[in-house]
Amino acid sequence: MLIVNDLHARINDKEILKGINLEVKAGEVHAIMGPNGSGKSTLASVLTGREMVEVTHGQVTFNGKNLLEMPPEVRSREGIFLSFQYPVEIPGVSMVNFMKAAVNEQRKYRGLEPLSATDFLKLMRERKELVEIDSALTNRSVNEGFSGGEKKKNEIFQMAMLEPKLAILDETDSGLDIDALRIVANGVNKLKSPDNAVIVITHYQRLLDYIVPDFVHILYNGQIVKSAGKELALELEEKGYDWIKNGNLKG
Amino acid sequence: MSKTDTAGLLDDLVSLYLDNHDLITGGSSDTLNKHREEAIQNFRIIGLPSAKNEDYKYSRVEPLFQHEYEKYFTPKKISFRVDDIFRCDIPELDTHLAMVLNGFYLPSSGQLQKLDNGIIVGSLAQAATDFPEIVAKHYNVYAQCNADGLVALNTAFAQDGIFIYVPKGAAEEKPIQIINLLMSEENLMVNYRNLIILEESSHANILVCDHTLSSKRYLSNVVTEIFTGANSTLEYVRMQNEHNNSSQLSHTFINQEEGSSVKTNTLTLHGGFIRNNLHIALKGEGASAQAFGLYLTDRTQHTDNFTFIDHAVPNCSSFEHYKGILDEQATGAFNGKILVRPNAQKTQAYQSNNNLLLTADARINSKPQLEIYADDVKCSHGATVGQIDADALFYMRSRGIGERDAKLMLMFGFAHEIVGQISIPTLRDRLDELVDKRLHGELSRCHTCPMHCC
Numbered sequence: 001m002l003i004v005n006d007l008h009a010r011i012n013d014k015e016i017l018k019g020i021n022l023e024v025k026a027g028e029v030h031a032i033m034g035p036n037g038s039g040k041s042t043l044a045s046v047l048t049g050r051e052m053v054e055v056t057h058g059q060v061t062f063n064g065k066n067l068l069e070m071p072p073e074v075r076s077r078e079g080i081f082l083s084f085q086y087p088v089e090i091p092g093v094s095m096v097n098f099m100k101a102a103v104n105e106q107r108k109y110r111g112l113e114p115l116s117a118t119d120f121l122k123l124m125r126e127r128k129e130l131v132e133i134d135s136a137l138t139n140r141s142v143n144e145g146f147s148g149g150e151k152k153k154n155e156i157f158q159m160a161m162l163e164p165k166l167a168i169l170d171e172t173d174s175g176l177d178i179d180a181l182r183i184v185a186n187g188v189n190k191l192k193s194p195d196n197a198v199i200v201i202t203h204y205q206r207l208l209d210y211i212v213p214d215f216v217h218i219l220y221n222g223q224i225v226k227s228a229g230k231e232l233a234l235e236l237e238e239k240g241y242d243w244i245k246n247g248n249l250k251g
Numbered sequence: 252m253s254k255t256d257t258a259g260l261l262d263d264l265v266s267l268y269l270d271n272h273d274l275i276t277g278g279s280s281d282t283l284n285k286h287r288e289e290a291i292q293n294f295r296i297i298g299l300p301s302a303k304n305e306d307y308k309y310s311r312v313e314p315l316f317q318h319e320y321e322k323y324f325t326p327k328k329i330s331f332r333v334d335d336i337f338r339c340d341i342p343e344l345d346t347h348l349a350m351v352l353n354g355f356y357l358p359s360s361g362q363l364q365k366l367d368n369g370i371i372v373g374s375l376a377q378a379a380t381d382f383p384e385i386v387a388k389h390y391n392v393y394a395q396c397n398a399d400g401l402v403a404l405n406t407a408f409a410q411d412g413i414f415i416y417v418p419k420g421a422a423e424e425k426p427i428q429i430i431n432l433l434m435s436e437e438n439l440m441v442n443y444r445n446l447i448i449l450e451e452s453s454h455a456n457i458l459v460c461d462h463t464l465s466s467k468r469y470l471s472n473v474v475t476e477i478f479t480g481a482n483s484t485l486e487y488v489r490m491q492n493e494h495n496n497s498s499q500l501s502h503t504f505i506n507q508e509e510g511s512s513v514k515t516n517t518l519t520l521h522g523g524f525i526r527n528n529l530h531i532a533l534k535g536e537g538a539s540a541q542a543f544g545l546y547l548t549d550r551t552q553h554t555d556n557f558t559f560i561d562h563a564v565p566n567c568s569s570f571e572h573y574k575g576i577l578d579e580q581a582t583g584a585f586n587g588k589i590l591v592r593p594n595a596q597k598t599q600a601y602q603s604n605n606n607l608l609l610t611a612d613a614r615i616n617s618k619p620q621l622e623i624y625a626d627d628v629k630c631s632h633g634a635t636v637g638q639i640d641a642d643a644l645f646y647m648r649s650r651g652i653g654e655r656d657a658k659l660m661l662m663f664g665f666a667h668e669i670v671g672q673i674s675i676p677t678l679r680d681r682l683d684e685l686v687d688k689r690l691h692g693e694l695s696r697c698h699t700c701p702m703h704c705c
Contacts, residue, residue, distance in 0.1 A: 089643075
């Protein structure tokens with residue numbers, strides 16, 4: 001599904017990613033862990049097309065298409081979804097209008113008619129139940145005045161509405177209490193299928209108790225320095241990031 | 252005499268008055284006529300606001316008068332049915348409708364309509380004849396004829412306009428809608444006058460819409476005086492939608508008595524040159540004023556909102572919020588003057604002005620001007636000038652919404668904060684739609700109007 005090949009990227013003049021290689025297949029869950037500043041969020045930005053990041057070398061293909069040539073909205077329509085680390089507040093734009101525009105753009109891209117108002121509201125209702133989101137949130141402006149936990153739940157709700165092929169969860173666990181974490185993780189698990197894939201970016205093992213990864217990658221200093229199964233996350237939790245920083249790993 | 256010369260311009264306008272004195276006064280009652288002499292003298296002294304006038308620092312008015320204009324001193328016979336060429340953009344709204352064509356009331360059922368609860372809506376000229384005591388008590392009392400030459404000019408020339416009288420205790424939920432139409436085969440200057448009186452404990456919603464129906468150059472210099480009696484409530488929505496070759500100088504004076512509550516919403520959707528002066532005098536304790544405004548400009552349009560809130564007595568509150576979106580080479584200004592007089596303790600006055608500039612060429616001047624002479628008050632002001640929020644734009648695009656649509660949704664969201672203040676849901680929804688059309692560039696094509704004049 002996603003193939004990242006020797007990806008280098010910089011922000012301003014600073015090289016952040018220094019040769020990332022990664023392959024994600026349908027049905028898989030990948031966790032990317034690493035200390036602050038290792039390049040985790042930059043990788044998410046590159047995959048979703050954020051303009052401030054400049055790719056200097058390497059390729060990314062998504063279902064055989066060159067992802068790096070696509071503007072952010074086309075990547076979304078192709079099936080990539082980012083759950084933001086810091087979801088943005090958009091005063092004056094209602095959740096309903098925002099989601100209606102997004103869903104219908106995706107449908108248009110697939111050659112489908114826009115949803116009728118009734119069908120759209122029905123879809124919203126179903127997905128709200130699926131991810132256990134408070135109804136009142138969707139009657140407000142996008143993320144405006146939401147608590148940290150509400151914002152993260154809202155990201156998962158949007159994911160449920162858009163049904164991406166590849167979901168990238170960028171530190172979705174940060175700022176969540178244990179109940180919210182469980183709700184968010186349940187939502188992700190319910191949406192999981194053999195046809196889609198998830199990349200979980202996190203500092204901590206905690207979220208991975210709920211969203212169990214098939215592969216764990218450790219990102220350090222712009223490179224994936226170790227990849228293994230889910231046991232790697234536990235090992236990392238036990239030994240701490242100093243373990244990597246001290247150069248004990250062989251990639 | 253050269254029209255480019257300031258003194259010459261002044262002389263020409265004074266001569267225009269003197270030459271047409273008989274026509275102007277002949278069609279008017281004494282109630283209006285008795286103010287003209289002093290007004291033209293004031294105008295002769297003050298003149299048009301010049302570039303040196305601090306209050307008009309960001310809007311040059313004189314050049315507007317340098318064009319040749321036709322002026323009508325009697326209602327011009329029209330050879331068309333207004334219904335045939337004009338369809339209101341707010342059609343499904345159930346309102347009491349009154350129309351003004353080129354500054355003269357356009358009778359539908361008589362010069363004055365009397366509604367069930369005693370409310371009178373109609374021609375100011377007729378009201379000045381039929382109800383001289385009422386008109387005389389308020390006419391030219393609140394307008395500052397000796398401070399602004401444009402107001403003086405209007406007072407000298409004004410013959411007609413809208414008169415609304417809401418008697419004591421009367422409450423009308425259904426909006427009273429006034430549509431000002433400009434339609435002429437020649438360039439035209441109009442000076443009309445509106446007088447709105449809400450007696451004690453009354454309530455009204457008033458919607459005023461300004462439209463141009465032909466492509467000629469227009470200059471409107473309009474004065475509106477509003478009196479809100481003790482404990483009355485008024486919502487006053489102004490929607491300006493004129494073509495790029497039109498100029499509007501609008502002066503609104505609101506006098507609030509004790510416990511009265513006024514909410515204004517000035518929505519400038521389209522117009523070549525617009526200057527809105529809004530003066531609110533809080534004259535009775537416990538009065539509260541809310542002033543909202545939205546201006547959407549592009550190409551070489553210019554919109555200048557000058558607001559002056561006078562806290563003359565203690566225990567009043569004012570809340571002011573204006574927002575603007577400026578595209579292409581558009582220019583604009585917001586001047587928010589708040590005066591808290593020495594005895595006006597316990598005043599609360601808040602003001603904010605936010606602007607979105609879509610291009611590097613668009614310009615806005617935002618100027619708060621607070622003069623506070625009392626010590627026990629709460630006042631604040633804030634102004635912002637910025638671009639479209641790049642983070643919000645990326646967030647929306649990352650959900651599949653295209654860049655143009657995302658920008659439009661963000662602009663709409665920005666504007667909705669002002670439109671959302673309109674209390675009547677049907678009116679609010681319609682104005683939201685108009686704003687949306689405007690942001691999509693549809694209003695500038697006047698798609699509802701078969702004239703295709705812009």
